[in-house]
Amino acid sequence: MNEKIYFIFIRYKIRYSHNKLKKYLSETMAILGLVGKPNVGKSTLFNAMTEKAVDIANYPFTTINPNVGISYITTPCPCKELNLKCNPQNSKCIDGIRHIPVEVVDVAGLVPEAHKGKGMGNKFLDDLRQADAFVLVVDASGKTDLEGNPTENHDPVEDVKFLLKELDMWIYGILSKNWDKLARRGQQQKNIVKIIAEQLSGLNISEEDVKSAINTLSLDENPQRWREEDLQNLAGTLRKISKPMIIAANKADHPDAMENIKRLKEEFKDYIVIPTSAEIELALRRAEKAGLIKYDRVKNDFEIVSDSLNEAQRNALEYIREYLKKYGSTGVQEVLNRAYFDLLDMIVVYPVEDENKYSDKKGNVLPDSFLVKKGTTARDLAYMIHTEIGDKFIYAIDARKKMRVGADYQLKDGDIIKIVSAK
Ligand SMILES: Nc1nc2c(ncn2[C@@H]2O[C@H](COP(=O)(O)OP(=O)(O)OP(=O)(O)O)[C@@H](O)[C@H]2O)c(=O)[nH]1
Ligand SMILES: [Mg+2]
DSSP states (O other): OOHHHHHHHHHHHHHHHOGGGHHHHHHHOOEEEEEOSTTSSHHHHHHHHHOOOOOOOSSTTSOOSOEEEEEEEEEEOHHHHTTOOOOOSSSEEETTEEEEEEEEEEOOOOOTTGGGTGGGHHHHHHTTTTOSEEEEEEETTOOBOTTSOBOSSOOHHHHHHHHHHHHHHHHHHHHTTTHHHHHHHHHHHTOHHHHHHHHTGGGTOOHHHHHHHHHHHTOOSSGGGOOHHHHHHHHHHHHHHHSOEEEEEEOTTSTTHHHHHHHHHHHTTTSEEEEOOHHHHHHHHHHHHTTSEEEETTTTEEEEOOSOOOHHHHHHHHHHHHHHHHHSSOSHHHHHHHIIIIISOEEEEEEESBTTTTBOTTOOBSOOOEEEETTOBHHHHHHHHOHHHHHTEEEEEETTTTEEEOTTOBOOTTOEEEEEEOO
16 A cells, blocks of 8 residues: 555544544554564454454464554543543543553564565555554564464564664665765755655654754764765664654463563663563453453453353453463553653643633533643644644643643643633
8 A cells, every 4th residue: 555545544544433533633643553573463462452353363464454443542530639520522531541542553564674575575664654653563472483484482582683674774775765866965955854854754754853863873964975884874763763662572471472571671671572462452352342351451350240151261261360460461551551651752631621620611521631742832732722722822721730831831741731812
């Protein structure tokens, strides 16, 4: 799917299945991309996150076309602390936990040399263009080889290494296209940062990112003097800056996974490595949907609420309970939350129209929760709500403290904010 059609595809899906979320998502639009070699559990993780039912199978390339879905990150809702009953409009509140929608993309698996087109790799890499952060999914059980075929004792550290290289080479391929011409123009016009950002704009890479990567590497002022190695380093640095990544060590329920997870954590100290069992999370969510259990996502435990379970279902649930006791959780929600809160450095704020009732004009208490970048100001938030409100911004009110704040006030996680604008 080319980029334009893919983008329309995403919009189409959101417009028709999540009409209410559309405006909000188009404002924030931080997309999480699930990336990894074939057969590691990307689609299982996607289904667990989105409660969709895309194909899952124990062979490579089950997924060919990207799957796009809505998942939720979770954070304590202020309704609890303020002892209020909230009526969320753009999100959900379950037992005092706010669930905020985010977008997740599951793509086909990547094999070594994907950037050269192996296994249709260049097409699949293209499907990741718009992602703002990646979840690098690996098979921690070591039961799949580099191409996703069943094997024994495969080292998932190798998978992370080759995947990082493929992503770097993918960016390098786009960056180095017509390089001599670009470097000459950049030198003549003294605007290489802008030229590179334009070349990489389809990858969601900004001028800021380019500037910061060039500074980090202390590259020569004259881009015509940059060697191939410099360009490769630039691609790698840009990947690190613009596509932050978390590692999901999946299939953690397998007995062989523990040892591999330890090694992944030791080898990739700069990355957040989270053991996950997509399969167990999916089983829990489906059991809950079928009315068999109540899944307590705070305590990471469940209660059986149906008396029509058969012996096999009971045994499976007991196995899951043991797993949760041993590992604390399935790791799936942690991947989502840490991707947005830690990798993308986002916070949650609650715009209201009545600072005393914490509500909108219709009386909905804490109606909206916005996921925004740390550093977002009161005026930025006004613009996210509506251009006109941004243009006519006068001041804002911190509803908890009933205190006025100015346009440049940097929002804090959990802030409840009223924007006051000229009529
Ligand atoms: N034990 C275990 N198996 C899992 C887990 N997650 C996925 N699997 C199994 O791994 C196999 C591959 O799962 P998929 O979700 O299709 O993997 P994928 O990465 O999307 O594969 P491709 O689309 O082919 O790239 C299936 O047999 C899943 O049941 C897990 O957490 N634990
Ligand atoms: Mg798949």
